Amino acid sequence: MSDLIFYLMIGGMMLVTYLPRLLPAWLLQGRTIHPFLAAWLKYVPVAVLSALLLPSLLVMDGRFNLVWNNLYLWAALPAALVALKTHSMFATVLVGMAVVALARLLLA
Amino acid sequence: MEKQTYSGRIFTTALPVVLGYLPIGFAYGVLAANAGLTLMQTMAMSVFVFAGSSQLIAVGMISQGINPISIVLTTLIVNLRHLLMSAALSPHMKEWKKIEIAGFCFELTDETFAVHSLRFRKGETSPRIAIPINIICQIAWLIGSLLGVLAGGDITDVEPFALDYALPAMFIALLLLQIQNRKQVWVALLGGALSLGLWAAGITQWNVILATVAAATLGAVLETRVKEAPLKEVKS
Numbered sequence: 001m002s003d004l005i006f007y008l009m010i011g012g013m014m015l016v017t018y019l020p021r022l023l024p025a026w027l028l029q030g031r032t033i034h035p036f037l038a039a040w041l042k043y044v045p046v047a048v049l050s051a052l053l054l055p056s057l058l059v060m061d062g063r064f065n066l067v068w069n070n071l072y073l074w075a076a077l078p079a080a081l082v083a084l085k086t087h088s089m090f091a092t093v094l095v096g097m098a099v100v101a102l103a104r105l106l107l108a
Numbered sequence: 109m110e111k112q113t114y115s116g117r118i119f120t121t122a123l124p125v126v127l128g129y130l131p132i133g134f135a136y137g138v139l140a141a142n143a144g145l146t147l148m149q150t151m152a153m154s155v156f157v158f159a160g161s162s163q164l165i166a167v168g169m170i171s172q173g174i175n176p177i178s179i180v181l182t183t184l185i186v187n188l189r190h191l192l193m194s195a196a197l198s199p200h201m202k203e204w205k206k207i208e209i210a211g212f213c214f215e216l217t218d219e220t221f222a223v224h225s226l227r228f229r230k231g232e233t234s235p236r237i238a239i240p241i242n243i244i245c246q247i248a249w250l251i252g253s254l255l256g257v258l259a260g261g262d263i264t265d266v267e268p269f270a271l272d273y274a275l276p277a278m279f280i281a282l283l284l285l286q287i288q289n290r291k292q293v294w295v296a297l298l299g300g301a302l303s304l305g306l307w308a309a310g311i312t313q314w315n316v317i318l319a320t321v322a323a324a325t326l327g328a329v330l331e332t333r334v335k336e337a338p339l340k341e342v343k344s
Contacts, residue, residue: 001170001176003149005176006145006149006176007149007152008176009176009179009180010149010152010153010156010157011156012176012177012180012183013153013156013157013159013162013166013179013180013183014156014157016180016181016183016184016187017157017158017159017162017183017187017190018213018214020184020187020188020189020190020191020194021187021190021193021194021213021214021216022194022209022210022213022214023191023194024191024192024194024195024198025194025195025197025198025201025209025212025213025216026206026209026210026213028195028198028199029198029201029202029204029206029209030202033199035332036328036332037328038199039327039328039331039332040324040325040327040328041195041196041198041199041324042196042327042328042331043291043292043295043323043324043326043327043328043331044192044193044195044196044320044324045193045196045221045222045225045226045286046283046286046287046292046295046296046299046323046327047295047296047298047299047319047320047321047322047323047324047327048189048192048193048218048299048316048320049218049222049279049282049283049286049296049299050283050295050296050297050299050300050303050323051299051300051302051303051315051316051319051320051323052218052279052303052316053276053279053280053283053300054300054301054303054304055303055304055307055315055316056275056276056279057276058304059304059307064308072273072276075273075277076276076280079277079280079281080280080284083280083281083284083285084284087285088124088281089124089125089223089278089281089282089285090123090124090127092124092277092278092280092281092284093124093127093128093274093277093278093281094127095277096270096273096274096276096277096280097269097270097271097273097274097277098270099270100270100272100273101269101270104270
């Protein structure tokens, strides 16, 4: 890929990334939203985060991994516990990573 | 939460995302270098696109020699979910100037969205805090990318440090911190299950968006129905 083509591609990627991020907030700002839509928008965060999280835990290298040796899934338990107890994102990320690193060290 | 200074509040809010972005940005930088991108090209993508998953996908596609138009179209599909996030934050940005929205939304990612949706709901909607948080997050992404390019070929395996688990761990925290009532639990379960189910059915590009739309609809139906029949809520 030539440099010119590459940067044209970057420009295209920028547009198709930025517009979906910008337009709804830009156009809906200050509008009165129908109560059903307002309720719907309130549930988007929980819905989208769960829709992102579950595949990230259960899909490995393009395949389902539902078996007992799925380290990602096991490490999610202590991480979730820490999240519920401490309400700290920082502590959750640290504990999750530490558990995975430790398990790999011990199981290697 | 205890009182904090202006900059202290910004840094502590951004910290978990920074912690996640450094390793993921690093992984992106390594993969980009291995795919043959120059330092400038790699960094340009992190500056102008700033979208973790699509950058990783794009680098993978480049190394497979896939044409640029397909890469742009894939980026579009992967990032359409941000339409939903942008819309979800819009009711909280009533007082914002258009230029502030434009700046803020440029750095609206899955992670910054999750952080702000939590903050905004608590009434912390000042753009003077929200925008610097996003800027710090992108700077972390840039630093991660840069270190990744510089390490480049020396690194073949990021697994021993569990850097690959930073993102799932962050999603776990972000999801659990959002959940405050039973309706949200149902919405989360449906969203996750549908996303997986659709993925298993071969809908690997649209699963997140479709699952989000369906699960949020369930939430809205539950919410508006309960409002119309408040007595039922008392009984349960």
